[in-house]
Amino acid sequence: MTAPDSGMASVQKAFALLDVIAADPRGATAKDISTELGMPLPSVYRLLQTLVASEHVVHLRGQRRYGLGYKVHALDLSLRRQVGTPVTVRRAVRELHVSADAAAYFAVYRGDAIVVAHVVDSLRRPRIDPLDFGFTDAAHATAFGKILLSRMDDHEVADYLGRHGMRPLTERTLSTPEELAQELGRVRSEGIAVEREEFVPGASCLAAPVVDAAGRTLGSVAVSLRPEDFERRHRSIAPVLRGAADRVGRALRAAEGCPAGPPAG
Template identity: 90%
Template sequence: MTARDTGMASVQKAFALLDVVAGNPRGATAKDISAELGMPLPSVYRLLRTLVASEHVVHLRDQRRYGLGYKLHALDASLHQQVATPATVRRAVGELHASADAAAYFAVHRGDAIVVAHVVDSPRRPRITPMDFGFTDAAHATAFGKILLSRLDEHEVADYLGRHGMRPLTDRTLSTPEDLGRELGRVRAEGIAVEREEFVPGASCLAAPVVDAAGRTLGSVAVSLPPADFEQRHRSIAPVLRDAADRVGRALRAAEGCPAGSATG
């Protein structure tokens, strides 16, 4: 094994360790991490010392546990800046939330991931848990994910599924590439995507594409509702959603012509 291979393995282990620490609200002990990752304790302690020194992990000595470090806050702030949603887009998503009386979402394709960039909800119409800023999971089971996948060709979709898989989340989740391919064909034909309790039980979604002047997809807007409300209202919400997608597209095109940062306040 080369030094480069060893270094890459260490980086992967460090990220896996951070995932374990982040997975428990109270943090994790070294023994917890060792058991979760199947990693010898000496290796766990060696990585922990490195991460504590870099401030990505903090040692909670009185609890004999390790928690996330404060350096990660700066990373989170930088991520929000890099996936910044212009203020005009945020307003349009907020207006969609109000006019559709539903939780509203804006998602984009960033790198090889489909990511939620902005959410507007309320106590009456809460967002789907855990669908918050930065959510990148289960595009095959979400309406906005289907919209963005439908804009890829067959080989690109296969590559995406090869990287991300098609994890079954409910008994309604599409389970094969063939099923998803047929669904994406319907999305392309109709210009709208529907998801009925495929991601989580108790929530259904509707999504529309956000396009530029040339017809290229820039993102997707979506709404979610309890299934009973969804069945009663999704047909009347569809034109409201399409109008919001058009307004978001115009806002994004306008923002591209602004100086950097001027449209994100």
């Protein structure tokens, strides 16, 4: 018989434990983790001991808490290298920021995950918090998430929602699969995704797909603005955004087989 804390079950528990520690800037106590995960304290301590030894977790003895270790930072750096954004793509996103006069984003799709790979903003046109490198959440409530979902068939979307849900983030967030299906149909027909304060209040977004030579969607480019600016300008920004998506797609195709530069926030 397999021990309860061995094999895949143990790996899943270790990741869940890391999520609990990461959720609080102060870290977490063993009791916090036990309560949050419904896991016996002895099992928590065994996993913590293993993760401390591997340096993925650090024991903050003076606070009687556990925090993330430097190995987690090393994983973040590795992800940034793997998702590395070519210089030509970064240049195209910066040009989009200037020409659209809006915060500009480039997101890549890794399977059914969204990774924000590059953001260009300014004090006048700040990025949406928390849309920074590595953000992967809330596909149903973001413009580049809707682009990703629009490339899936109905069964794939249902499977995605079954795994990720449709958490309401604002009073404007789409709340049912039926509403989302109607929205995705519009995205497919227009080739542009719109999000009006569905992710965070006070910000609206527009996104366009980035495709490869075979027409497969690799990711998307997006812009965000304050709602009053967005309503006034989004129609004029749409062709600028489509042009940027085309330039990014061509830049990615040209960069195939060439080393990518590090992503910049």
